[in-house]
Amino acid sequence: MSAVNGHAASKQAASASRRARKTPAARQAPVLDVAIIGAGFSGLGTAIRLREQGISDIAILERGDDVGGTWRDNTYPGAACDIPSNLYSFSFAQNPNWSRGYSGSAEILDYIHHLVDRFELRALMRFRHTVTGMTFDEARGVWTIRVAGKKNVHARCVVSAQGPLANPALPNIPGIDTFGGKTIHSARWEHSYDFAGKRVAVIGTGASAIQIVPALAERVDFLKVFQRTPAWILPRPGYAAPDWNKTLFEKLPASQTAFRNALFYAHEAMATGVIWNTPVTRLLEGVAKAFLRHQVPDAWVRRQLTPQYRIGCKRLLVSNDYYPALMRDNVKLYTWPIDKICEKGIRSVEGIEHQVDCIVFATGFAVSKAAAPFPITGVDGRRLDDEWSRGAMAYKSVNVAGYPNLFMALGPNSGPGHNSALSYMEPQIDYIVQGIQTILEYDLRALDVREDAQAKHNAQLQKRLAKTNWNSGCASWYLTEDGFNATMYPGFATQYKKQMARFVNEDYRAIRYEPEFHERWMRND
Amino acid sequence: MDIDLEKMLAKVKASQWALADIDWDAPGAELITDEQWPKLKAFMSDLMWIEHVGARGFAAMARKAEDPMLKEMYTYFHAEEQRHANAEMALMRRWGMLEEDEIPLPNINLRLVIDWLDTQSDRMPLEVLGSVIPMLEVALDGALCTFLLEQVDDPVCHDAFKRINDDESRHLGVGFHVLEMQGHGKAYRLGLNFMGTVLNPRLIVGIATYLPLLSRMRDNVAAMGLPEEKLYKAMNKYERIGGRTADGRRNPWFQLISRHGRLVADRGNKLYHVPVDAMVKLTDYYPRALLRPVPTWVKELTYKTAA
Ligand SMILES: Cc1cc2nc3c(=O)[nH]c(=O)nc-3n(C[C@H](O)[C@H](O)[C@H](O)COP(=O)(O)OP(=O)(O)OC[C@H]3O[C@@H](n4cnc5c(N)ncnc54)[C@H](O)[C@@H]3O)c2cc1C
Ligand SMILES: [Fe+2]
Ligand SMILES: [Fe+2]
Numbered sequence: 001m002s003a004v005n006g007h008a009a010s011k012q013a014a015s016a017s018r019r020a021r022k023t024p025a026a027r028q029a030p031v032l033d034v035a036i037i038g039a040g041f042s043g044l045g046t047a048i049r050l051r052e053q054g055i056s057d058i059a060i061l062e063r064g065d066d067v068g069g070t071w072r073d074n075t076y077p078g079a080a081c082d083i084p085s086n087l088y089s090f091s092f093a094q095n096p097n098w099s100r101g102y103s104g105s106a107e108i109l110d111y112i113h114h115l116v117d118r119f120e121l122r123a124l125m126r127f128r129h130t131v132t133g134m135t136f137d138e139a140r141g142v143w144t145i146r147v148a149g150k151k152n153v154h155a156r157c158v159v160s161a162q163g164p165l166a167n168p169a170l171p172n173i174p175g176i177d178t179f180g181g182k183t184i185h186s187a188r189w190e191h192s193y194d195f196a197g198k199r200v201a202v203i204g205t206g207a208s209a210i211q212i213v214p215a216l217a218e219r220v221d222f223l224k225v226f227q228r229t230p231a232w233i234l235p236r237p238g239y240a241a242p243d244w245n246k247t248l249f250e251k252l253p254a255s256q257t258a259f260r261n262a263l264f265y266a267h268e269a270m271a272t273g274v275i276w277n278t279p280v281t282r283l284l285e286g287v288a289k290a291f292l293r294h295q296v297p298d299a300w301v302r303r304q305l306t307p308q309y310r311i312g313c314k315r316l317l318v319s320n321d322y323y324p325a326l327m328r329d330n331v332k333l334y335t336w337p338i339d340k341i342c343e344k345g346i347r348s349v350e351g352i353e354h355q356v357d358c359i360v361f362a363t364g365f366a367v368s369k370a371a372a373p374f375p376i377t378g379v380d381g382r383r384l385d386d387e388w389s390r391g392a393m394a395y396k397s398v399n400v401a402g403y404p405n406l407f408m409a410l411g412p413n414s415g416p417g418h419n420s421a422l423s424y425m426e427p428q429i430d431y432i433v434q435g436i437q438t439i440l441e442y443d444l445r446a447l448d449v450r451e452d453a454q455a456k457h458n459a460q461l462q463k464r465l466a467k468t469n470w471n472s473g474c475a476s477w478y479l480t481e482d483g484f485n486a487t488m489y490p491g492f493a494t495q496y497k498k499q500m501a502r503f504v505n506e507d508y509r510a511i512r513y514e515p516e517f518h519e520r521w522m523r524n525d
Numbered sequence: 526m527d528i529d530l531e532k533m534l535a536k537v538k539a540s541q542w543a544l545a546d547i548d549w550d551a552p553g554a555e556l557i558t559d560e561q562w563p564k565l566k567a568f569m570s571d572l573m574w575i576e577h578v579g580a581r582g583f584a585a586m587a588r589k590a591e592d593p594m595l596k597e598m599y600t601y602f603h604a605e606e607q608r609h610a611n612a613e614m615a616l617m618r619r620w621g622m623l624e625e626d627e628i629p630l631p632n633i634n635l636r637l638v639i640d641w642l643d644t645q646s647d648r649m650p651l652e653v654l655g656s657v658i659p660m661l662e663v664a665l666d667g668a669l670c671t672f673l674l675e676q677v678d679d680p681v682c683h684d685a686f687k688r689i690n691d692d693e694s695r696h697l698g699v700g701f702h703v704l705e706m707q708g709h710g711k712a713y714r715l716g717l718n719f720m721g722t723v724l725n726p727r728l729i730v731g732i733a734t735y736l737p738l739l740s741r742m743r744d745n746v747a748a749m750g751l752p753e754e755k756l757y758k759a760m761n762k763y764e765r766i767g768g769r770t771a772d773g774r775r776n777p778w779f780q781l782i783s784r785h786g787r788l789v790a791d792r793g794n795k796l797y798h799v800p801v802d803a804m805v806k807l808t809d810y811y812p813r814a815l816l817r818p819v820p821t822w823v824k825e826l827t828y829k830t831a832a
Contacts, residue, residue, distance in 0.1 A: 349601055
């Protein structure tokens with residue numbers, strides 16, 4: 001970006017030309033400075049930080065009719081975070097009032113609503129705006145965002161914060177449409193359905209299922225849990241926050257920050273066993289096995305629940321009440337493969353039809369590891385779907401070469417296996433804000449990461465990923481079908497933060513508006 | 526028997542059936558004669574237990590297989606053997622051989638094998654079970670089931686066993702494929718590994734439970750009128766198919782088991798039969814107090830089509 005850095009008087013000129021461009025734009029479609037797609041933690045957090053830097057011409061396009069993302073959608077019984085709330089919240093907006101160590105989804109959603117009020121984000125919201133695709137106009141330096149059933153939205157910069165886990169996935173089981181009873185996906189819970197006295201099957205035993213099963217077991221007549229692959233489960237130190245604690249945090253915010261830091265480093269320490277294969281890995285496996293032995297007396301059920309892959313290869317879970325729930329008289333674990341779903345229930349390969357009133361799919365999300373979330377067309381008509389067909393790749397998980405002025409939150413290889421997603425999201429947001437500031441301040445038509453910088457970044461990334469537990473041979477949603485890891489960051493959150501701290505100008509190409517074009521554009525032809 | 530595991534797995538998945546596909550109340554149960562009934566009851570109960578024991582064997586193999594495709598295949602076979610046991614219980618139930626939730630009692634040799642499988646099978650290398658199971662399956666498939674269908678006219682029984690036998694043919698296909706795969710490599714390395722395992726006391730206990738079981742089964746089916754030669758002919762299939770390729774023949778486990786098969790068939794060999802028959806008798810006196818409680822995987826058996 002050396003071409004840009006030399007322009008001393010650029011800042012003033014830039015804002016003047018920006019104002020000028022907006023006047024004729026009123027006759028055309030208006031062009032926003034920033035469009036943010038998605039109103040979850042990422043989208044809202046980005047809006048807050050942008051406004052703090054004086055960037056306020058923002059709209060947040062959200063397909064739902066409320067904010068909250070994950071926590072608006074995941075309201076199943078037992079839904080809660082599995083990272084302590086003090087860590088699973090923004091550092092710039094800490095909440096002294098968390099009622100417990102790991103808050104339930106309603107409390108997290110309340111916190112998000114509170115963010116919206118405190119930072120006055122309501123005015124930016126455009127609900128019921130489902131983005132269906134977007135195209136970059138190189139000549140104008142403007143993204144055209146297509147919205148289902150609505151007019152296109154134009155913006156100079158786009159932040160795509162549509163969530164890594166926002167689209168519920170159903171399993172590929174034959175006959176799923178032939179079931180005559182009720183079906184519910186964990187991320188689209190129907191609170192009006194009365195579970196009392198019902199026979200219910202839960203398909204899946206991942207992060208959502210281990211929260212649903214204990215809660216549902218209390219309500220239903222009988223619960224059948226269908227497992228394909230068991231997860232490693234560690235005990236979790238859950239606690240209700242005492243009042244003196246809340247008062248302390250309120251009166252002395254530094255004490256909360258200190259606590260937050262302690263939690264952060266405690267989780268960072270887990271990385272040494274979760275991400276890489278070390279003696280700590282064995283230790284964690286030992287703890288998990290002892291925990292299992294303690295909670296499940298029957299040897300055969302224990303065998304069914306013991307994972308055959310290395311701890312950390314798939315998402316590591318924490319729960320104190322999942323195993324005990326499986327031991328209840330009205331709950332039974334099945335590990336037979338499912339053959340199909342039929343009118344009355346589930347037929348598994350041992351030849352028995354498991355008849356139920358309701359099937360709960362705790363089967364997770366469609367994660368776009370090898371496709372764009374929606375069609376995205378960059379410079380020269382290149383399509384992100386094509387480029388990502390063998391696995392998503394980006395520069396520092398935020399930018400993709402050939403798609404200028406587009407920033408992604410929780411993009412490729414930004415996922416933690418051991419720490420709060422927000423510990424990764426916050427540095428991303430701050431990085432995105434730096435990028436957008438650069439575009440607006442220098443009045444750039446395009447700020448595009450260089451192909452070679454991206455390639456170098458990914459070569460290093462994949463080399464490091466090859467040594468992690470995720471790539472140690474189990475199939476998981478972290479990997480594409482070919483085993484390419486497009487989701488996880490192979491390192492500590494601290495490392496990630498460090499890599500995101502500085503916006504490296506040299507890794508980008510910056511293109512300014514040529515004066516000729518600018519005049520043409522002003523004449524509106 | 527070189528098969529494409531991917532295609533085979535797809536075929537397995539496409540060939541599923543459930544107990545509910547069979548009308549267990551259809552006419553034909555009356556075709557069982559009074560004379561047949563008690564012997565058939567004993568025979569079916571043994572058969573059902575062998576299926577169930579085979580199921581547990583596949584569960585252990587699913588653990589041990591490294592190839593994810595084979596792993597999944599064995600996971601299916603585990604469940605399919607359970608289905609066979611369930612279906613055979615449904616037949617017994619249809620023929621009035623089981624009360625309410627009764628599960629047929631396993632004989633003492635089966636109990637010992639169940640005990641061994643429960644505690645040791647997950648520690649055995651894949652080769653051991655991978656080589657024994659095809660032997661049990663040829664015997665089951667070629668002799669026991671064929672014989673049963675010759676004796677019993679009930680069309681529902683024929684319907685059920687047509688499905689069971691279709692499954693078995695796939696088990697055998699994969700079984701012999703793996704047998705050959707495991708014979709691949711340098712003979713001395715195979716031999717060394719073999720020696721290492723065969724001297725393992727856990728396995729020796731396993732063999733000590735397996736030998737009398739086999740002889741007891743032979744006696745039981747003979748009591749039902751199955752000519753012994755038919756059993757031996759079926760067992761011979763193991764040697765024929767398993768020994769077709771050099772790889773198969775090089776597998777020391779194949780050698781051990783097929784030779785043992787010959788011993789079993791050679792009634793004149795007193796050196797083998799006298800002690801083993803004695804073991805069968807002895808096990809009758811095996812103190813029941815030494816048996817561990819029946820593992821809970823046994824309690825998964827059911828004759829009910831829906832649960
Ligand atoms: C059940 C569950 C529990 C979790 N627990 C934890 C935890 O304990 N700790 C942790 O660190 N992480 C957890 N996560 C991960 C969680 O996804 C992230 O922590 C975080 O909430 C992601 O925020 P986001 O804003 O990026 O995405 P989201 O919260 O998913 O928000 C994305 C928003 O974009 C909208 N959207 C999507 N597509 C479009 C479109 N085409 N057009 C317009 N709008 C669109 C969605 O409606 C949604 O509102 C959990 C996830 C789930 C599902
Ligand atoms: Fe069978
Ligand atoms: Fe079989």
